[in-house]
Amino acid sequence: MNSDLSVLESNMKVKLFDWGVPTRQLTNKGIHKFLDSQCNSTPFGILVRVDEQSSMPIRILSLMLVSMRISMLRRQLLARGGRIRGKFGVYPSVEEPVAIYSLGARAEQYSNRCILPAFTSGLSGMLRRFIMRLVGFHPSIAGVVILGCKRE
Numbered sequence: 052m053n054s055d056l057s058v059l060e061s062n063m064k065v066k067l068f069d070w071g072v073p074t075r076q077l078t079n080k081g082i083h084k085f086l087d088s089q090c091n092s093t094p095f096g097i098l099v100r101v102d103e104q105s106s107m108p109i110r111i112l113s114l115m116l117v118s119m120r121i122s123m124l125r126r127q128l129l130a131r132g133g134r135i136r137g138k139f140g141v142y143p144s145v146e147e148p149v150a151i152y153s154l155g156a157r158a159e160q161y162s163n164r165c166i167l168p169a170f171t172s173g174l175s176g177m178l179r180r181f182i183m184r185l186v187g188f189h190p191s192i193a194g195v196v197i198l199g200c201k202r203e
Contacts, residue, residue, distance in 0.1 A: 055146055056098065062151055063139070063196060067096040070120065082124070086131050091201045094136060097124060100145060100194040110190070111182060117195060118186040128199050137198040142167055144193045154188055154195065167191050 056067050068085040082097070089095050099120050102113035125135055138154040140162065150166045152158040167189045170176035182190045 059098070059141065059145060059148055059151070059196070060096075062148065063096055063198070065094050065096040065198065067098050067196065069098045069100070069145075070124075071100055082127065086128065086133065086201075089133075089201050094198060094200045097197045097199065098141075098145065098194050099124070099197070101192060103144075103193065114182060114186045114190055118188075121187075121195060121197065124197055128197075131201070133199050133201045135197055135199050139196040139198065140188050140192040141194045141196060142189075142192045148193070151196070159188075163189055 056069060060067050068082065070082055085095075085097070099117050101117050102109060104110055104113070121138070128135060140150075140152050140154050140159065141148045142150045142152075142162070150162055152162040152166075163183075168191050170179050179190050188195060
């Protein structure tokens, strides 16, 4: 990707690989080269972006594809002798993040309650809550960073 990840890399204190926005083609040879080039026990991050389209159907599809990509990445990382050290949500944009928080921890609960957009009452809010449960993270985030390292 051509985007500037310097702010995100500086905040996370790791080298990031931008896996981009998911498309129908879920495999990417670039990720294999990146994983193979990493040194043992040196942490690294892989950014999986969420498509920022305003169209609700495209956004929902992108969120589901990000969730599938994270599962694929976990399997690929384990197959190459690595492990996942954490997953982080990035909001509102990758280039200028306001919040970077750990997914699956108390930080996520706090971020969902106090930082990220609240769910409205009614059908829209119910749909957003359902999507959040389905994909495993808030539907307003710009991306998910997988923090990993290779075993020694």
